[in-house]
Amino acid sequence: GQQLNQSPQSMFIQEGEDVSMNCTSSSIFNTWLWYKQDPGEGPVLLIALYKAGELTSNGRLTAQFGITRKDSFLNISASIPSDVGIYFCAGDTSGTYKYIFGTGTRLKVLA
C-alpha cells in the first residue's frame, strides 16, 4: 500500500531555534495536511495545502506543497516550549477522503 515517509522521527531543539520536517510519498497527492498531536488528545489541524507549489503560513508555522506533488515540508520558526508534541503529515491521493498518515515527528523543545 501507499506509504508516507516522515522525517526526522524525533528531534530535540533549543527554544528559539527554527525547525524543519518533511514528508515524502511514493504517490502523487492532491492534498497535504499537517497536524499536531498533544499527549492524550486527538490531532489538531495546523495547515492544509491544496495546490502544488503552494506555500501557506499559520503564525510561526509555514508549510509547502512540493512541486512534484510527492512531498511536503513544515517549518516552525523561533520554537517555544508549547511546540512540543507529535507532528503528522497526511495526504489524500484522489479526493476520496481516505487520508494516508505519516508516522509522525516527535518534537521536544529544550528551554
Add this chain to the structure above:
Amino acid sequence: NAGVTQTPKFQVLKTGQSMTLQCAQDMNHEYMSWYRQDPGMGLRLIHYSVGAGITDQGEVPNGYNVSRSTTEDFPLRLLSAAPSQTSVYFCASSYRRGPGQPQHFGDGTRLSIL
C-alpha cells in the same frame, strides 16, 4: 460547539468480549471516519462513511463493524475483541463538499484488550 465527541475515553476488555465505541459530531459533517493509532505509527484508517447509510472499508477493517444511521453518529463495533486490537481509536469528521476537506478529530478512546 462540542465538535467531535468520543465515548468512552478509556476501556479495558477481556479477549472475546464485544463493545461499541461511540462517536458523535455536531458540525453537520457528511464524512466520518475511524482510525487506530499504535505506538510509533501514524493513524490507520479502519472504516469511513460519506453520508448516512453509506460506509466503506479503510486500510485495516478486519474485526470491526460500523453503521451510519444518522449524520451525527458513527459507532465502531468490536465483534470479538483480540489483544491485537489494543490501541487508541480516533474518530474524525469533515465536510464532503470540495476536494481535500480537512478532518476534525475527537480526543480518542484508549482501549486495552487483556
